[in-house]
Amino acid sequence: MRLFLKKITHPFLKLGLQYYYFKPRNYCYQDICIQVHPDVFPPQMTFSTKILLDFVNTIDLKDKKFLELGCGSGIISLLASKKEAKVTASDINQKALDFLEKNATQNQLEVQTVFSDLFQNLNGQTFDCMVINPPYYPREPKNIKEQAWFCGEDFKFFEKLFVQLPHFLKETQCFMILSQDCDLEKIKAIATKNAIAFELVLEKKELVETNYIFRIVSS
Numbered sequence: 001m002r003l004f005l006k007k008i009t010h011p012f013l014k015l016g017l018q019y020y021y022f023k024p025r026n027y028c029y030q031d032i033c034i035q036v037h038p039d040v041f042p043p044q045m046t047f048s049t050k051i052l053l054d055f056v057n058t059i060d061l062k063d064k065k066f067l068e069l070g071c072g073s074g075i076i077s078l079l080a081s082k083k084e085a086k087v088t089a090s091d092i093n094q095k096a097l098d099f100l101e102k103n104a105t106q107n108q109l110e111v112q113t114v115f116s117d118l119f120q121n122l123n124g125q126t127f128d129c130m131v132i133n134p135p136y137y138p139r140e141p142k143n144i145k146e147q148a149w150f151c152g153e154d155f156k157f158f159e160k161l162f163v164q165l166p167h168f169l170k171e172t173q174c175f176m177i178l179s180q181d182c183d184l185e186k187i188k189a190i191a192t193k194n195a196i197a198f199e200l201v202l203e204k205k206e207l208v209e210t211n212y213i214f215r216i217v218s219s
């Protein structure tokens with residue numbers, strides 16, 4: 001995990017990312033094509049978004065209420081909408097939500113965007129299905145762009161998330177993607193403290209990185 005943290009904070013990689021992301025870039029999944037703002041999590045730079053897209057593609061979402069918590073580019077939300085779900089996409093990055101609205105119009109898909117720190121502005125709504133691709137590197141984010149990667153030195157994102165999540169788990173199928181690059185044991189320990197358990201539903205190795213999709217359930 002430290003190695004990867006070094007990788008994503010390495011000056012050359014940072015410079016490379018800055019160079020590539022000096023302007024919005026295109027990203028497509030099937031026939032859904034979007035523009036991703038430089039301040040938004042880049043779906044083409046990691047494996048997690050693509051793995052979640054392939055996974056969501058296998059779920060029957062017709063007429064289901066679907067939430068992508070921390071939607072970033074929102075490509076997963078757009079796929080869920082294409083699969084006829086009623087979609088809510090939330091994030092604390094307003095730029096991400098603005099771009100998602102434009103991308104939804106351009107793809108003729110419907111998504112309700114909500115600016116929200118975790119569940120704060122979701123007004124107690126319930127969902128049939130929820131997906132989360134969380135920030136998981138333990139470092140304090142310095143700006144909105146870094147909130148996509150860093151969960152806080154003390155894993156604050158997970159501490160808050162796992163306090164709020166149990167209210168939803170009765171009605172909601174909740175899926176979270178994590179990677180071998182993160183401190184899985186620490187994240188699971190925070191979950192356990194809040195009576196939450198992880199059930200492995202998918203393990204996928206891409207090049208040197210293994211990703212896991214967990215179903216999050218009450219323990």
Ligand SMILES: C[S@@+](CC[C@H](N)C(=O)[O-])C[C@H]1O[C@@H](n2cnc3c(N)ncnc32)[C@H](O)[C@@H]1O
Nearest residue numbers: 041049070071072091092093117118133147148
């Ligand atoms: C790893 S990115 C995943 C983006 C997208 N879901 C995907 O799979 O491509 C994490 C996202 O969570 C958002 N985020 C971070 N902290 C958040 C919070 N407290 N509440 C809501 N969203 C948050 C970030 O802005 C970022 O868009």
